Amino acid sequence: MKDVNRMYRILIVDDEKDERDVVCFLLKKYGFQLNILEAENGRDALNLLKKQQTDILFTDVRMPFLYGTDLAAKARELYPNIQILFFSGYDDFAYAKEALTLGAVDYILKPIHPEEFRKTIQNTLQKLDDQKCIRQKQSMTVSYMRNHILSRLLNGVSVETLREEYGTPELLF
Numbered sequence: 529m530k531d532v533n534r535m536y537r538i539l540i541v542d543d544e545k546d547e548r549d550v551v552c553f554l555l556k557k558y559g560f561q562l563n564i565l566e567a568e569n570g571r572d573a574l575n576l577l578k579k580q581q582t583d584i585l586f587t588d589v590r591m592p593f594l595y596g597t598d599l600a601a602k603a604r605e606l607y608p609n610i611q612i613l614f615f616s617g618y619d620d621f622a623y624a625k626e627a628l629t630l631g632a633v634d635y636i637l638k639p640i641h642p643e644e645f646r647k648t649i650q651n652t653l654q655k656l657d658d659q660k661c662i663r664q665k666q667s668m669t670v671s672y673m674r675n676h677i678l679s680r681l682l683n684g685v686s687v688e689t690l691r692e693e694y695g696t697p698e699l700l701f
Contacts, residue, residue: 536656537563537580541573541587541599542615550640551586551615558646560653570594577603582610583656589616600630609659611652615640 540551548566555562565580567573571593576582585603587596594602600612612630617638628635633655634648677690 535561535563536583536653537565538584538586539565539567539573539576539582541567541570541585541591541596543568543588543591547588547615547638551645554640554642554645555649557642558649560649570596570599573599574602577606581607583607584611584613584652586613586615589614597630600632604630611655613648613652 538555540548542548542551545568548568552564552566555564562584565576565582567576569592570587573585573587574594577585582603585600587599589596591599596614596616600614603610603612612632613634613636614632615636615638633652636644636648673694677694680690681687
């Protein structure tokens with residue numbers, strides 16, 4: 529499920545090293561080709577996010593310095609398309625509800641069940657691939673429209689006429 533043009537980056541955040549190690553082990557076991565970053569608390573994770581674009585945030589909910597839900601909100605501000613996954617030992621509806629409010633992809637309970645984890649990561653990577661495909665199509669459409677408008681300008685159509693027809697001045701220049 530790897531994107532052919534770019535390896536995705538995942539940030540794994542948990543104050544327990546054993547939990548981070550399990551996630552890394554499962555990612556490797558299932559052959560997910562991801563650039564893996566780790567942080568042991570929300571504050572360190574936020575600093576990493578500010579330095580490096582991240583595609584997937586896989587975070588525990590309760591951690592020192594900054595809860596996972598607060599981290600996710602800040603990550604969403606930095607990267608609106610980031611895929612957020614929570615994992616927690618707390619089967620608490622309030623946390624799950626907040627995760628949904630933040631646009632989380634999933635909320636996995638600890639201990640992590642390997643098959644559930646595999647499916648979740650696979651679905652997350654598919655969403656990233658789908659988003660990338662949509663962005664590429666949108667970019668191609670804008671490029672096509674700009675070329676079409678340029679061609680019309682070169683053929684003598686006035687800028688005012690083009691603005692009336694397309695109503696999008698940003699395409700013109």
